[in-house]
Amino acid sequence: MSSDPWGRVDETGTVYVRTADGEQVVGSWQAGTPEEALAYFERKYEGLVVEIGLLEKRVKTTDLSAKDAQTAIDHIREQVDAHHAVGDLDALKTRLDKLVETVGKRREERKQQRAKQSDEARHAKEALVTEAEELAQSDQWRAAGERLRSLVDTWKGLPRLDRKSDDELWHRFSHARSAFSKRRKAHFAQLDAQREEARKTKERLVAEAESLSGSTDWGLTAARYRELMSEWKAAGRAQREHEDDLWNRFRGAQDIFFAARSSVFAERDAEQSENLKLKEELAGEAEKLLPIGDLKGTRAAFRSINERWEAIGHVPRDARPKVEGRMHAVERALQDAEENEWRRTNPEARARAEGLTGQLQAAVDKLRGQIEQARAQGNNSKADKLERELEGRQALLDQALKGLQEFGG
Template sequence: MSSDPWGRVDEQGTVYVRTADGERVVGSWQAGSPDEALAYFKRKYDGLVVEIELLERRVRTTDLAVKDAMTAIEHLRTAVDEAHAVGDLQALGERLDALVALVHKRGEERRERKARAQAEAREAKEQVVAEAERLAESTDWRVAGDRLRALVDTWKGLPRLDRKSDDELWHRFSHARSTFSKRRKSHFASLDAQREDARLRKLKLVAEAEALRDSTDWGATATRYRELMNEWKSAGRAQREAEEELWARFRGAQDVFFQARNAVFAERDAEYRENQTAKEALLVEAEALLPVKDLKAVRAAFRSIGERWEEIGPVPRDARSAVEGRLHAVERAIREAEEAEWRRTNPEARARAAGLTGQLEAAVEQLRQRLEKARAAGNASQVERLERELAGREALLEQARKGLEEFSG
């Protein structure tokens, strides 16, 4: 008979395994020695150990489903309970018990991870929906449209929620996108209508501009072209290609007219250069009258210059402003001298100035007398008040005297 801590072989070749409940027959051996029999059944035991270790590794390192893991454990438990093997079968059972606890723990951890992932996914999808609903009211069509398309990709990358929650959020998301699309479509339809209206309006402006391009009524036609330009600006923009084509025609018609007008004016200006020279000579004569000393003589001389000025005729357009500006400057200086002379010699104004000066002189004298009395009485507050009042009246008197002096200048 051969013996081992976990089993033995009796004289008839029967092999036993020792358990907590006593010995159990696991087989018989007739082909060799008892030691070989024990070695064979130990290898059976080692095979069970390997299977348990493999299952333990799968549970620890993979997301093996609880159901599948428990099925494998029960299969191994049956194999251990009915094992034809020699070894510590109780230890194997305890490892399987520990593995059951580990499976349940891993399952709970997996459920917790799934719950967290679902919560995070819900929050992320709610943020996507909230942003989409804000964008639904945007008028920044390109930026908002691009962002909504990006949000669709974001949504697709997020885990699914429970069906009810996922459907509700998707409905809101889809509604926001649909709202934006309808608003954008309506906007551009309205814009197309406005552009078509602008095209028709500008087509009429082009037709009138082209009808005017050969006109020789230079002043009236130039004015009408300026009016047409203002109408063009207020008409709005047509579609790009139509806008460019209409503008080219509109501008071309104006160019024809203004080039013809400029050619005529250039020829006319060449004829007016002699007039410019003559008027510039008169300007030298007029400017020599300043400053005005003898108003009567200056007035007569300027009247003579004006008569000769009118006889000369027009000057070139590019010189008109400068030439006329110099003459007007002399005219203003003479007019100012006339006004100054009238103010100086106006008897009514002089009388009013003299009367005001006399009144102020009397008022100043009265204030001085009252001030002397207040000082003598030692009334400090009254002295202070009268001094301020006297200073104001004296300043007014000084101004009145200067005004009166102008009448005797």
């Protein structure tokens, strides 16, 4: 018979392990010496020790789910409870029990963390909705519109709430955006005629661009696309609700053509990378034109930059939206300034202002004559009344003259 502190082998070859509940049969060993039998089952115990140690480390240092951790604990516990190893099995059970406690704490912590994240997401979305509803009443069309688009991106990055709450908040959020869009559309209604013409021109350009997208005549087609781009820029802006869609189709058609050309001329990647550096420099040069002071000079400078831009050639496709977006932003600022200049120098508006000024000047002159006549006749009461009327007409005349100065006259 052979034994150690945790087990023994009797004369029949039966192996026992000592536990707090007394000796338990481990198994039968007939193939060798009792020492070999104990060594074999001690190795099984060491294997369980290693397995538990690894599981403890995974629970402590990884994102192992509570469900998977419990499954692993149950699997090891079955082996320990089966008493097929010689060693301190009670110590292993104690370690497993502590693991169960640890996993339970982790489960509760994660539950609380999810609840906290959900609460934070709710407050964040409520704040977005409140801001969106305030922006819906704003008259700062560009700034408010850009901020609303930023809020959408922020919303998309937040976790979803329960379906009912999320839908209710999204409905308010979406409604605020829609209300703002309707007000802005009404505000720019007077520009529809001009933008409708631009839309028709751009639809024609889009149709031609799409018809050319499958061409393999790289040189001529690329040149034609450059001409189409010049025509596009000269056409002005279409209605906002059409502009982006038309632009996406126009650029999409060119992307198809240039992507095909790029696949044929893959070796030009180095050249396109150099083009990107040049266009980034030009975009930086264009951005320095802002804010616009001298409109005529800025327009000429931008035209020069744009001519050099068009002469450079294409850039890597993945970099194109960013660098072109920078130029597009400067161009839109220039177009806005031109629209403001056009409104300021509108000959019809100037004619109306001059007509009004002339009428008011005539009325002021007439009142002055009537006042002099009344004073001469000794009718001071009538003269005083006419003096008060003159003050009102003179104030209107001063205001009209000030408005006329804005037309450069």
